[in-house]
Amino acid sequence: MNKGPDEQKQVVLQVGAVLKKLRKEKKWSLEDLSELSGVSKLTLGNIERGETNPTIGMLWKISKSLSIPLMSLFSNEDSSVNLSRAGKGLRISGEEKNWAIEPIFQHTNNEMEMYRAYLQPNSSYYPEKHHQNTTELATVMSGTILIQVNNESYILNQYDSISFRADGEHSYTNDSNEVVVLHIILKYSV
Structure with a gap:
């Protein structure tokens, strides 16, 4: 953090x-x-x-x-205006410290969450399968990343986006020497 x-x-x-x-x-x-x-x-x-x-x-x-x-x-303050500054809020790391997320917002009766995610150089992250029928949307803000979804591979460059069901196996791989920054939205099926 x-x-x-x-x-x-x-x-x-x-x-x-x-x-x-x-x-x-x-x-x-x-x-x-x-x-x-x-x-x-x-x-x-x-x-x-x-x-x-x-x-x-x-x-x-x-x-x-x-x-x-x-x-x-996490507690979520109700306000008509919420501001999230990169690097200024909560930051949660994975066990290997190669992946970290910064929660940005949670909206609409817990139906959607937004994060900034950081994947360290030359590393991979294999997240837990998410809740049933969850959709994950990821946009690359900087760098290039390989995203695997159910054994299919997709290479995304800066500003490319992908959407997929996140209740199956998926992973993120950064083969570069730079940190990859993503914006990730999770949409929960209610």
Whole structure:
């Protein structure tokens, strides 16, 4: 995350509190959520207590098992104007630190989320399958990327866009020596 230690700790505590609230609303134990998400009971407890900073992969597994969009794990202020500046907000990294996302916006009753994504040079990212019937739209803002969707490969250059069902296997590969920057929209089927 690009925030200072105190701000980062606040976000981690906030995610933990939201997770605990959502889990209790469903009347699930940590064990129930662990079985559904594939995230260990110990790790879930640590997340709820704000004792660990979860990775993107963990958050995807948790949100999918709760049947909620990823950004529902974060508080979203209601305002008629929202501003998102690159590099100034929350930044979540993958386990290998080669992929990071900055949540930008969440809209329309949790039906859509927008992110800035960064893929490091000479690396690949293999995301979790998203919620059933989710559509992913990606636009390359800088660089060139290879996107694989269900064993089909697509090379996208700057400002190229692609749309696909994200509940299947897909991956991003950056074979260049530059960071690739993408804008990604997830549209959830409600």
